[in-house]
Amino acid sequence: MSYVKIYMLLTGIMITWGLNVSVLKIIVMNTEPVTITALRIFTASIIVILILFYLGLIRLPKKKELFYIFGGALLSVVFHHFFLAEGLTRTSGSNAGLILGMGPILTVILTMIFFRQKPTVIRLLGFLCGALGVSFTVMAGGGGIHSINLGDVDILLSILSQALSFILINQASKTMDPRLxxxxxxxxxxxxxxxxxxxxxxxxxxxxxxxxxSMWGAFLFSAIFATALGHMSYNYAIGQVGAAEASIFLNLNTLFALVGSVIFLNEAILPSHFIGLILIVLGVLLGSGAMEMWILQSKNRRLPD
Known part of the structure; x- marks a missing residue:
């Protein structure tokens, strides 16, 4: 698949994931959060397995792949979705969407740690902007610097777990189809x-x-489109373009999560949310290396043939 198609696929996933934050907020506020999350993930897994069976991609894992499967199950499924469900019962959908926007920066930081890459000054500035963006977001939901919203902490743990899982998935994709x-x-x-x-x-x-x-309608949207097709396609994209590159698109998740919070949850967007969004977007552009790539491409275009 070409890079253009991969990027279009990632954009579509981010629209679904962004709106899914509001859908999940509605679901977990009207049900037992962990139970409905377990049922949603199980439903999604059946859908993924049926699709893979149709595509002829089902096979038993090798011994060395079991580490990635169980490690990914704990990080990408159990920890990520548990903390996400718990966090959404304690914080707003807009706050959750903004904090989830830290995914790209956390992924790049973890990539540098595990693969011993030294960050540039521009990337360090991006990490700082991202941290400040989350700080403004947390203050918007917690009522100020002296009030910490535990739901925001849960959401932060959720996206940290997912970022760690992206590193495992990136490694596992060398021998196993990410969709499987x-x-x-x-x-x-x-x-x-x-x-x-x-x-x-x-x-x-x-x-x-x-x-x-009506709640089951929201459940099926989340299970089929956001969880099953969304995660299967996103993990496939990681295998094609890499964890850090794919994570850049998570910033669009933040934007659509804010839009969904206004439309579906009637939440008010505060000035702190706008400041947080701008800082997180800037942090992603700088911290992911996208800005450095743009500067390098601009310099190359100016060079004489």
Missing amino acids: LTGYMMLIGSFILFAISFWKEPNGLSSLADTPP
């Missing part, structure tokens, strides 16, 4: 989340009997 990896991770992760829900929410499954039909 996604199916295995979701299936295993959903069972772990079910186990957590039985302990944390013993009446979780029985409480779903009173869920209105």
